[in-house]
Amino acid sequence: MMEAAKKKELQALAVRIRMAALEAIHSLGSGHLGGAMSIADVLAVLYGKEMKYNAADPKWPERDKLVCSKGHAGPAVYGTLAVKGFFPYEELKTLNRPGTRLPSHCDRNKTPGVDMTTGSLGQGTSLACGMALGEKLRGRDARVFLIVGDGESNEGQVWEALAFASAKKLDNLVVLLDWNKRQLDGWTEDVYPMGDYVAKLEAFGFDTVKVNGNDVEAVADALERTRQAAGKPHAVILDTVKGAGIQEVADTAMNHSLPVSDEQFERWTAQLKSELAALEG
Amino acid sequence: MMKVVYTGEMDPRLCKSVLGETIPALAEKDADVIYLDADLMSCIGTAKWAKANPGRAINCGIAEANMVGVACGLASAGFKPIVHTFGPFASRRCYDQAFLSGGYAKNDVTIIGTDPGVTATMNGGTHMPFEDVALYRALPGATVIDVTDPTMLISVLGQCVNRPGVKYIRVGRKQYAKVYEEGSDLPIGKAVTLREGSDIAIFACGIMVHEAMQAAGTLAAEGIQAAVIDMFTIKPLDVEAVEAWAKKCGAVLVAENHNKFGGLWSAVSEVLAQKRPVPAGYVAVEDEFGEVGPQGYLQERFGLTAAHIVEQAKSIIAKKS
Numbered sequence: 001m002m003e004a005a006k007k008k009e010l011q012a013l014a015v016r017i018r019m020a021a022l023e024a025i026h027s028l029g030s031g032h033l034g035g036a037m038s039i040a041d042v043l044a045v046l047y048g049k050e051m052k053y054n055a056a057d058p059k060w061p062e063r064d065k066l067v068c069s070k071g072h073a074g075p076a077v078y079g080t081l082a083v084k085g086f087f088p089y090e091e092l093k094t095l096n097r098p099g100t101r102l103p104s105h106c107d108r109n110k111t112p113g114v115d116m117t118t119g120s121l122g123q124g125t126s127l128a129c130g131m132a133l134g135e136k137l138r139g140r141d142a143r144v145f146l147i148v149g150d151g152e153s154n155e156g157q158v159w160e161a162l163a164f165a166s167a168k169k170l171d172n173l174v175v176l177l178d179w180n181k182r183q184l185d186g187w188t189e190d191v192y193p194m195g196d197y198v199a200k201l202e203a204f205g206f207d208t209v210k211v212n213g214n215d216v217e218a219v220a221d222a223l224e225r226t227r228q229a230a231g232k233p234h235a236v237i238l239d240t241v242k243g244a245g246i247q248e249v250a251d252t253a254m255n256h257s258l259p260v261s262d263e264q265f266e267r268w269t270a271q272l273k274s275e276l277a278a279l280e281g
Numbered sequence: 282m283m284k285v286v287y288t289g290e291m292d293p294r295l296c297k298s299v300l301g302e303t304i305p306a307l308a309e310k311d312a313d314v315i316y317l318d319a320d321l322m323s324c325i326g327t328a329k330w331a332k333a334n335p336g337r338a339i340n341c342g343i344a345e346a347n348m349v350g351v352a353c354g355l356a357s358a359g360f361k362p363i364v365h366t367f368g369p370f371a372s373r374r375c376y377d378q379a380f381l382s383g384g385y386a387k388n389d390v391t392i393i394g395t396d397p398g399v400t401a402t403m404n405g406g407t408h409m410p411f412e413d414v415a416l417y418r419a420l421p422g423a424t425v426i427d428v429t430d431p432t433m434l435i436s437v438l439g440q441c442v443n444r445p446g447v448k449y450i451r452v453g454r455k456q457y458a459k460v461y462e463e464g465s466d467l468p469i470g471k472a473v474t475l476r477e478g479s480d481i482a483i484f485a486c487g488i489m490v491h492e493a494m495q496a497a498g499t500l501a502a503e504g505i506q507a508a509v510i511d512m513f514t515i516k517p518l519d520v521e522a523v524e525a526w527a528k529k530c531g532a533v534l535v536a537e538n539h540n541k542f543g544g545l546w547s548a549v550s551e552v553l554a555q556k557r558p559v560p561a562g563y564v565a566v567e568d569e570f571g572e573v574g575p576q577g578y579l580q581e582r583f584g585l586t587a588a589h590i591v592e593q594a595k596s597i598i599a600k601k602s
């Protein structure tokens with residue numbers, strides 16, 4: 001059980017991440033809103049509690065690393081990094097602008113705090129395995145957190161990577177599967193049903209739990225558990241809602257990429273602000 | 282029938298809508314045509330038709346290499362698969378499957394890669410293929426096409442489904458300048474002369490055809506007569522056209538939305554080197570990766586505008602003896 005104050009702090013951070021991602025996407029006019037919103041809570045737990053990092057020294061070798069393999073959720077990652085001071089908050093408005101450090105998909109060579117380049121779905125999974133193996137071979141106790149989309153898990157490479165992680169006993173790797181039940185063409189059940197992720201990950205040799213991925217406390221508890229080096233890699237299936245945190249977005253069936261009007265932006269920001277005020281008192 | 286109607290105006294049709302109409306139309310005309318996509322049906326307007334025709338349209342999920350392998354298997358069962366995903370995933374991601382399960386095993390498939398080069402705009406560097414043509418050119422027996430306008434898209438798609446080998450079609454999803462009258466037939470492998478000229482021959486493909494036509498207008502105002510040839514078929518290349526125009530103009534410029542290595546510039550240079558060496562140059566991407574931004578910015582950034590063509594054309598002409 002988490003202290004009430006810590007829980008509120010993480011919830012507030014999640015709201016701030018949503019506001020920041022929304023601001024970045026609105027500044028452009030449209031973007032991958034659904035998949036950014038579904039991971040705001042796990043990002044809050046990672047950067048508000050679980051990961052060790054130094055915003056002033058983003059390349060500190062001992063840090064824990066994040067691979068957001070569903071690279072199109074970049075705006076959520078950038079929102080988190082901006083809130084945590086990796087770069088000026090105002091820079092969020094340069095999303096996708098000519099010469100930006102914040103491209104639509106995560107880029108380790110452009111954004112301070114982004115640990116790996118992603119965007120071609122599936123590739124981040126193998127990269128994360130190599131990074132986790134690298135930490136071990138270097139004798140560091142840093143961990144690697146890997147966010148994978150459920151649609152992304154259609155890719156064969158994802159399963160090759162998972163098999164590798166298990167074969168090489170990468171217990172410093174934590175796979176966070178964003179089970180938001182939607183991909184680009186709609187519901188995963190209609191497009192490409194993948195079956196039971198818990199059973200699959202267990203069969204692949206992972207220490208596996210499934211939690212409400214939009215509940216910071218549940219996510220924090222699950223991550224707490226992954227700190228024990230179990231001799232096997234960890235998987236947390238995040239049961240989430242695509243668009244979580246902005247009801248209208250969540251209620252829009254095809255919410256992979258959406259335009260955001262000024263009116264929507266203002267209304268949604270006002271809602272998030274009042275949530276924040278309630279949490280921060 | 283084929284008629285050039287270029288004025289510089291945009292064709293009102295979006296290529297994604299054209300794909301969304303043409304793929305179902307081909308499938309309805311020929312029971313062997315089958316369409317496969319990798320979670321991008323809603324990006325080219327085929328989702329609704331696919332839902333109503335589950336036996337004719339297969340959503341393979343986000344698993345492009347598997348999709349191409351499956352398409353090749355379907356080809357062996359007598360189907361004529363049309364496969365679609367974004368350009369980088371339609372080329373790099375599934376290349377070995379296209380190469381071996383497709384080309385080598387003689388399973389004929391049509392592969393559509395959308396948003397080639399700078400037309401990937403807001404999806405950025407990870408989604409911006411400047412090398413897809415190079416890859417498919419190196420696949421024996423392949424057909425490689427960079428689409429010029431919506432009319433051509435319809436024409437080449439219809440030909441590709443019945444053509445042997447691996448066919449790769451790169452096309453943006455948005456608007457193109459209108460070059461051909463609706464209903465025109467554009468035979469694969471046959472270059473089209475869009476503008477006559479005698480000082481330099483500009484071979485262009487894809488979005489660069491419009492830039493080349495604009496450039497030719499500017500050059501003409503300065504007294505330079507540039508011919509513009511639409512080289513939409515990069516493989517098999519219209520070798521006779523290259524030879525004839527090199528002979529006539531004595532100078533050649535190639536314009537392409539692709540890395541200078543392995544694309545149309547390479548293909549044309551190979552012919553010039555062997556058959557008719559003349560001063561030549563290119564407007565193409567200087568061996569760089571893509572990046573994010575609006576298309577206008579990216580065309581400037583990578584040197585793919587009419588102004589770049591004008592400048593290059595003059596410096597090539599200056600080398601004529």
Ligand SMILES: Cc1ncc(C[n+]2csc(CCOP(=O)(O)OP(=O)(O)O)c2C)c(N)n1
Nearest residue numbers: 035119120121149150151152182183184320
């Ligand atoms: C290899 C590859 N294929 C296709 C795409 C295009 N694409 C981007 S996001 C997406 C859907 C992703 O679905 P999911 O992983 O479930 O992400 P989320 O629901 O979290 O947004 C697709 C098909 C891509 N980026 N990479």
Ligand SMILES: [Mg+2]
Nearest residue numbers: 150151182183
């Ligand atoms: Mg999803």
